[in-house]
Amino acid sequence: MNLFLTCPPGLEPVLAQEAEALGLPGPKPEAGGIVIHGHWNTVYKANLWLRGATRVLIRMSAFRAMTLGQLEARLAKVDWERFIGPDVPVRVEASCKGSRLHHGGAVGTRVQEAVRQGTGAPIAEQAEGALRLFARIDDNLCTLSLDTSGALLHRRGHKQFTGKAPLRETLAALFLRACGYDGTEPVLDPLCGSGTVPIEAAEIALGLAPGRDRSFGFEQLPGHDPARWAAIREDGRRRETPDSALRFDGRDRDAGAITGARGNAERAGVTAITRFEQGAVSALAPPPEGIPGLIFINPPYGGRIGKVGALKPLYASIGQVLTERFQGWRVGMITTDAGLAKATGLPFAPPSAPIPHGGLRIKLWQTEPLG
Ligand SMILES: C[S@@+](CC[C@H](N)C(=O)[O-])C[C@H]1O[C@@H](n2cnc3c(N)ncnc32)[C@H](O)[C@@H]1O
The missing domain is CATH 3.30.2130.30 (VC0802-like)
Structure with missing residues (x-):
């Protein structure tokens, strides 16, 4: 086929x-x-x-x-x-x-x-x-x-809390891969909302199949073989043991987002290696394990003209905190506006091509490990 x-x-x-x-x-x-x-x-x-x-x-x-x-x-x-x-x-x-x-x-x-x-x-x-x-x-x-999919594939069946502007799981996974993440380093999202990125990264580290807990359109097709499918799906539920020091962290200043992200992580079966804590970017510190990894950030974009300027202080604060406290960590950030990316002062390489997302066009900005 x-x-x-x-x-x-x-x-x-x-x-x-x-x-x-x-x-x-x-x-x-x-x-x-x-x-x-x-x-x-x-x-x-x-x-x-x-x-x-x-x-x-x-x-x-x-x-x-x-x-x-x-x-x-x-x-x-x-x-x-x-x-x-x-x-x-x-x-x-x-x-x-x-x-x-x-x-x-x-x-x-x-x-x-x-x-x-x-x-x-x-x-x-x-x-x-x-x-x-x-x-x-x-x-x-x-x-x-x-x-053959039925519901869109970002609907893994675990994210019942979605927060204000959630990132689709499929996009989070593609951006993590584009940042070179392969499941063997810690990931920290300082503005995690519903926890999409740390949960996705934790599932990758555990070798879990994203579709393990949902149904698919192909189950309704005449060529479908339920016994063969059951065996293949069972394989997707087997988890590997990641490095014991590996943790996937999410922070957000919104207490509701943190409670929601914890619930999403529990449904996904990744509570043991994820940590969600309430906190503003200004109070962000590296996790205690001390192994540098990837910081992935999906800040508010502003969207409409006029709001972009109001977000510059947040982006500047993100840049300052990461530069001062996160030596050795790489940064991946998505945003719609080059001016906002520049406001961080972070040493970004040229960004990716624009990617349509929720009616906007976002780009992925990446750094090498911070010095
Ligand atoms: C675009 S949303 C992130 C969505 C997330 N990627 C998801 O999939 O749900 C941006 C998040 O940044 C949080 N935020 C905004 N300003 C913040 C700050 N100064 N410190 C911490 N979190 C902040 C908001 O509460 C919101 O949850």
């Missing part, structure tokens, strides 16, 4: 690295994701283990279509029954870009009709509980992709 694993644009090479490290065959970055080839085992493994992918799609078919007649003729030839059973409702989402066929609604109706005729499956109006089928026409090329 041809599989397309989606991720935010700009992070495709990082996801490709992760897939490669997981032993998934020959990942090739494309706009918005990576392509791999594989069997059902690959679908299971990618959904269960990849921390950075947003969804895992099966590319069922790709063909050129310039008219609705051509589209209908090609849709009639698709082997629908191979992937879609008669019982599960299917939700079709169609889009067109730079093509002769430019009306997503008309394309969607034709695809729905072909699915109904080819499988007998009911068509769902709502995405909830339905199998999603994406029909995308780009430059007159129609690609049909079936979602």
Whole structure:
């Protein structure tokens, strides 16, 4: 099967690295994701283990279509029954870009009709509980992709407290990898909110599979093998013993965030190696173990013009505290505004390409170990 694993644009090479490290065959970055080839085992493994992918799609078919007649003729030839059973409702989402066929609604109706005729499956109006089928026409090329993930993959099932501006787990994992984190050094997030980064880092250190406690869309597909899946998933729940000095710390000045982060860590099963404590950046000190590692920061961005200036003192204070007290630690920081990054005074290398996040474009800024 041809599989397309989606991720935010700009992070495709990082996801490709992760897939490669997981032993998934020959990942090739494309706009918005990576392509791999594989069997059902690959679908299971990618959904269960990849921390950075947003969804895992099966590319069922790709063909050129310039008219609705051509589209209908090609849709009639698709082997629908191979992937879609008669019982599960299917939700079709169609889009067109730079093509002769430019009306997503008309394309969607034709695809729905072909699915109904080819499988007998009911068509769902709502995405909830339905199998999603994406029909995308780009430059007159129609690609049909079936979602095997179900709920988006950042929904690991543990983060019930989300705080004000939470980072998606998938993005946190990709940024940690981009910062060179491999599970063998401490990670500290001084503005941790719901604890996404320390929890993600702790799970990586323990070798836990991110999808170990959730269900997936592929469980509804006709080719699904429950016994094989149960064995693969069990493997994802086995934890390794990390270095006993390894700790994953989160601080936040908001007491509610700290209580919420502790709850999230408990549900994820990483309480033994995470520590969440209330405190302002100005009072931040290195953890007592004294082994330098990675400081990852996701400060408030400001977003709207006018608020950015008000955040400069916070960024300056972050920079001052880290420069004075955190020799030997590397810093990774995401923010929308180069002026805010500069306000820290930290010796950042040139930032990453911009990455879309919640309607904004963020960049990752990194330092070498601080001197
Ligand atoms: C963008 S949120 C972080 C979200 C987090 N990455 C998550 O996934 O939930 C920024 C956090 O910084 C905290 N914060 C703002 N100013 C702070 C300060 N001076 N000291 C400590 N925490 C602060 C806020 O309470 C908020 O939780």
